Amino acid sequence: MIRFLYRHLQGHRLLVLVAALLSFVAVASDVLSAFPFKIILDKIVNHRDPAIPFTGWLLSYFDHFGARGGLTTGEVHTDLSVLLFGGLMFLVLGLIGAVVAFVQLSIAAVVGQDLGARLRKRLFAHVEDLSLDWHVRQQVGEVVQRISGNVTDIEKLVADGLVDLLSGILTLAGILIVMLMINWQFTVLSMCIAPALFLTVLLYTRWVKRNAKEAARAAGQIARVANAAITAIVELKAFTLERWAARIFGGHVAQQRRFGLRAGRRQAEFNPLVILLITVNNVVIITLGGWIAAGHSYTLGFLTIPAASLTVGTLTVFLTYSKLLYRPMRDLSKLTVLASTAAAAAGRIQEIFDQPTEEPSRPERYTGPARVHGAIAYHDVVFGYEPNRPVLHGVDLEIRVGSSFALVGLSGSGKTTLTRLLPRFYQPWQGTVTVDGVDVREYPLGILRNNIAIVPEDAVLFEGTFRDNIALDHSDATDDQVMDAARQAHIHDTIARLPGGYHAEIREQGKNLSRGQRQRIAIARAILRDAPILILDEPTTNLDVEAEAEVLRALERLTQGRTVIVISHRLSTLGHVDEIAVLQAGRIAERGTYRQLQARDGPFARMLADQESYAPGPMSLPSSDGTGPVQFLRDET
Numbered sequence: 226m227i228r229f230l231y232r233h234l235q236g237h238r239l240l241v242l243v244a245a246l247l248s249f250v251a252v253a254s255d256v257l258s259a260f261p262f263k264i265i266l267d268k269i270v271n272h273r274d275p276a277i278p279f280t281g282w283l284l285s286y287f288d289h290f291g292a293r294g295g296l297t298t299g300e301v302h303t304d305l306s307v308l309l310f311g312g313l314m315f316l317v318l319g320l321i322g323a324v325v326a327f328v329q330l331s332i333a334a335v336v337g338q339d340l341g342a343r344l345r346k347r348l349f350a351h352v353e354d355l356s357l358d359w360h361v362r363q364q365v366g367e368v369v370q371r372i373s374g375n376v377t378d379i380e381k382l383v384a385d386g387l388v389d390l391l392s393g394i395l396t397l398a399g400i401l402i403v404m405l406m407i408n409w410q411f412t413v414l415s416m417c418i419a420p421a422l423f424l425t426v427l428l429y430t431r432w433v434k435r436n437a438k439e440a441a442r443a444a445g446q447i448a449r450v451a452n453a454a455i456t457a458i459v460e461l462k463a464f465t466l467e468r469w470a471a472r473i474f475g476g477h478v479a480q481q482r483r484f485g486l487r488a489g490r491r492q493a494e495f496n497p498l499v500i501l502l503i504t505v506n507n508v509v510i511i512t513l514g515g516w517i518a519a520g521h522s523y524t525l526g527f528l529t530i531p532a533a534s535l536t537v538g539t540l541t542v543f544l545t546y547s548k549l550l551y552r553p554m555r556d557l558s559k560l561t562v563l564a565s566t567a568a569a570a571a572g573r574i575q576e577i578f579d580q581p582t583e584e585p586s587r588p589e590r591y592t593g594p595a596r597v598h599g600a601i602a603y604h605d606v607v608f609g610y611e612p613n614r615p616v617l618h619g620v621d622l623e624i625r626v627g628s629s630f631a632l633v634g635l636s637g638s639g640k641t642t643l644t645r646l647l648p649r650f651y652q653p654w655q656g657t658v659t660v661d662g663v664d665v666r667e668y669p670l671g672i673l674r675n676n677i678a679i680v681p682e683d684a685v686l687f688e689g690t691f692r693d694n695i696a697l698d699h700s701d702a703t704d705d706q707v708m709d710a711a712r713q714a715h716i717h718d719t720i721a722r723l724p725g726g727y728h729a730e731i732r733e734q735g736k737n738l739s740r741g742q743r744q745r746i747a748i749a750r751a752i753l754r755d756a757p758i759l760i761l762d763e764p765t766t767n768l769d770v771e772a773e774a775e776v777l778r779a780l781e782r783l784t785q786g787r788t789v790i791v792i793s794h795r796l797s798t799l800g801h802v803d804e805i806a807v808l809q810a811g812r813i814a815e816r817g818t819y820r821q822l823q824a825r826d827g828p829f830a831r832m833l834a835d836q837e838s839y840a841p842g843p844m845s846l847p848s849s850d851g852t853g854p855v856q857f858l859r860d861e862t
């Protein structure tokens with residue numbers, strides 16, 4: 226934990242040191258603030274002048290304001306002088322305490338916030354750089370929790386905890402030292418409640434914290450169940466599951482109430498218990514101290530407190546310290562919880578930092594062009610997601626520059642997996658994937674991925690405007706370029722009709738748009754990106770006939786002049802694709818043109834026959850110009 230903080234506090238270490246040093250000043254002013262009472266009482270009751278080094282000149286100065294009549298022998302300074310001196314001392318100590326607290330808290334806030342911001346940014350950037358392989362093995366909520374919640378835990382320790390920890394320890398030590406210096410025997414007696422107080426604080430803080438944590442967890446469950454139920458309200462109503470959902474919800478509510486009550490009860494017990502313990506201590510100090518101050522001695526076992534070894538003024542110091550004891554103990558106990566939470570959080574964050582990022586690219590060795598032509602080849606590619614379970618078993622493929630290539634096959638045969646190797650989302654166990662004859666591992670990741678545009682099965686839109694969603698990383702694209710891309714993707718009219726047009730905000734990741742509209746926005750993106758290689762991963766699946774026709778029309782423009790790999794289950798839309806490969810259980814079973822495969826009595830012909838036997842008629846979507854069925858790629862000849 227300390228190493229973790231030290232590493233990430235780089236640039237702020239000096240500030241932390243200053244805050245730590247200031248703790249000494251703050252604690253000293255806190256501990257000394259009990260002395261003005263003592264000085265005043267000792268003067269009034271015992272007619273004793275204060276014996277504080279280097280302050281005689283000030284007392285002498287204040288003597289001008291008081292009458293000297295009634296002073297006993299040995300008294301040099303007037304009552305008023307000592308009163309003024311005590312008041313001034315109190316004021317100065319208070320001022321020092323206030324200024325130091327301000328500086329310390331400001332430093333703690335700055336350091337805490339900067340550390341939190343720095344950790345979040347580093348963690349987020351690191352998470353983005355981690356491989357897809359790592360991401361698919363994580364639960365999204367878990368990762369988000371580390372970036373937000375766990376960083377906050379560390380931020381809290383630094384902002385609230387570190388100053389308190391140091392001040393707490395120093396205050397306890399300071400109180401003890403001063404008390405021992407005044408009267409060690411009486412110190413032993415008046416500190417007798419310290420262990421009980423510490424134990425009470427420790428135990429109760431833990432109990433309250435544990436129950437509050439359980440209550441918070443139950444509150445999380447309540448939110449989760451409510452969210453799931455309200456999201457699926459149509460299904461709940463359709464299956465008359467409202468009572469069932471209400472029962473589950475009620476269970477979590479009862480759980481939260483139970484833990485909330487327990488935390489509340491512990492809290493209710495805690496404060497009075499602390500007050501009681503401190504009161505007992507004060508009773509000991511007042512009665513026993515008064516007895517001694519009145520000129521009696523007291524013996525308890527080996528401990529003898531000499532008569533008159535305490536003054537009334539000294540008693541007030543002990544009483545003040547008795548009250549002061551509680552705060553550092555509470556802080557220390559709070560800190561044990563804060564520190565253990567932060568240590569666990571640091572461990573979880575470090576786990577992510579320890580994950581290696583996607584294999585660093587080798588830009589220094591790459592001297593090729595930033596834009597590739599788009600010739601793709603797979604040579605004897607073997608790959609799987611889990612050890613000893615290959616998904617692809619030695620795939621060989623060659624796709625010419627500017628040609629279109631369709632991958633078909635049963636679900637789970639490895640089509641998507643094959644395309645994922647091209648942008649190096651994953652790396653093959655064996656064999657190579659090349660673009661323009663160069664192994665994809667030789668390209669810097671940025672260059673490789675900039676040359677590939679992907680239109681997935683279900684386009685993801687981001688928070689932002691339509692314009693932002695089409696332009697994405699081309700933020701310098703002009704309005705005309707964005708609109709032109711949208712026109713070619715057949716989505717311009719839809720956007721233009723919206724209030725706000727291209728500057729209208731997309732909400733909830735575009736859930737208020739139809740799938741077909743989302744796909745066409747993704748196509749507009751790909752048009753603007755203008756990458757020489759295009760991967761279409763079932764971009765028309767789950768679309769109704771009309772939407773599919775619109776998306777296919779939008780794709781017509783996009784696919785021109787690029788190397789296209791299309792994955793499709795709708796075999797009848799592949800009539801104009803240059804070549805088709807049928808993938809079966811991670812192996813290429815056959816390849817050829819649509820007509821060749823259709824004529825052959827192979828897997829493709831059988832799949833085609835299957836689809837036609839289930840379809841009400843052959844796929845025949847109206848084309849944009851109304852001259853024939855819409856295909857993935859139109860015959861340009």
Ligand SMILES: Nc1ncnc2c1ncn2[C@@H]1O[C@H](COP(=O)(O)OP(=O)(O)OP(=O)(O)O)[C@@H](O)[C@H]1O
Nearest residue numbers: 361610611616634635636637638639640641642643
């Ligand atoms: N992230 C992953 N982790 C583990 N196994 C995976 C992962 N992704 C895919 N698989 C497995 O790899 C195999 C091939 O999956 P892939 O998605 O490539 O098939 P597909 O042919 O594209 O299927 P579909 O047509 O249904 O999309 C499947 O058995 C699948 O369960």
